[in-house]
Amino acid sequence: EPEVTQTPSHQVTQMGQEVILRCVPISNHLYFYWYRQILGQKVEFLVSFYNNEISEKSEIFDDQFSVERPDGSNFTLKIRSTKLEDSAMYFCASSFVIETQYFGPGTRLLVL
Amino acid sequence: RKEVEQDPGPFNVPEGATVAFNCTYSNSASQSFFWYRQDCRKEPKLLMSVYSSGNEDGRFTAQLNRASQYISLLIRDSKLSDSATYLCVVNRDSSYKLIFGSGTRLLVRP
Numbered sequence: 001e002p003e004v005t006q007t008p009s010h011q012v013t014q015m016g017q018e019v020i021l022r023c024v025p026i027s028n029h030l031y032f033y034w035y036r037q038i039l040g041q042k043v044e045f046l047v048s049f050y051n052n053e054i055s056e057k058s059e060i061f062d063d064q065f066s067v068e069r070p071d072g073s074n075f076t077l078k079i080r081s082t083k084l085e086d087s088a089m090y091f092c093a094s095s096f097v098i099e100t101q102y103f104g105p106g107t108r109l110l111v112l
Numbered sequence: 113r114k115e116v117e118q119d120p121g122p123f124n125v126p127e128g129a130t131v132a133f134n135c136t137y138s139n140s141a142s143q144s145f146f147w148y149r150q151d152c153r154k155e156p157k158l159l160m161s162v163y164s165s166g167n168e169d170g171r172f173t174a175q176l177n178r179a180s181q182y183i184s185l186l187i188r189d190s191k192l193s194d195s196a197t198y199l200c201v202v203n204r205d206s207s208y209k210l211i212f213g214s215g216t217r218l219l220v221r222p
Contacts, residue, residue, distance in 0.1 A: 031208065033208070033209075035210075041214070042199075042212045042213065042214040042215065043150075043156060043199070043210075043212040044212070045209035045210065045211070048208035048209060050208070055208050056207060056208040056209055058209070089153075091155055091156070098203065098208055099144040099146075099161070099203050099210075100158065100161070101158075101210055102158065103155040103156050103157070104155060105154065105155050106154075106155050108153075
């Protein structure tokens with residue numbers, strides 16, 4: 001069964017550093033998403049990406065965040081200057097139709 | 113008011129029991145409804161979509177009441193492997209994002 005994959009599984013970084021989280025969505029999917037989950041809290045939407053552009057973003061997704069689909073398979077989330085409060089599990093998701101979204105295993109980001 | 117509200121639990125039930133979870137949503141523009149399950153420190157996994165007519169998948173039955181803005185999940189004959197957090201999720205019309213509830217924790221004991 002096809003799956004969304006994410007790398008790395010864990011990332012530790014210093015405050016102010018840039019991080020790039022990588023995802024390989026399911027191959028025939030058209031829509032791509034990033035969500036995050038702060039420890040003990042609910043899953044929150046960050047951004048969706050369709051047809052090589054951002055289709056929707058939340059208020060969390062400010063100027064320090066960016067997304068890119070640099071080739072036909074990868075989908076990345078960049079955080080330019082990490083803050084302590086960026087520590088969370090970041091989930092990539094993809095879908096063929098908007099509603100039925102499949103999640104990757106996540107990258108656990110710890111900002112020190 | 114939270115857009116999706118769930119009882120956090122935990123629901124602690126013996127194997128074989130029937131357990132029901134409820135969820136309410138506040139935005140009448142909500143169009144699609146789902147139950148996901150999430151194991152500790154893992155990703156949400158789609159359990160089932162929820163339709164107005166109600167739907168069943170094995171031991172799992174989901175119901176939607178649009179008038180009351182209420183969604184339910186019934187699990188029959190609980191297994192130890194059903195222990196997880198169950199997430200109520202909605203999607204609004206013309207939106208790409210899924211809106212998650214905080215989840216209801218289920219513990220099935222031997």
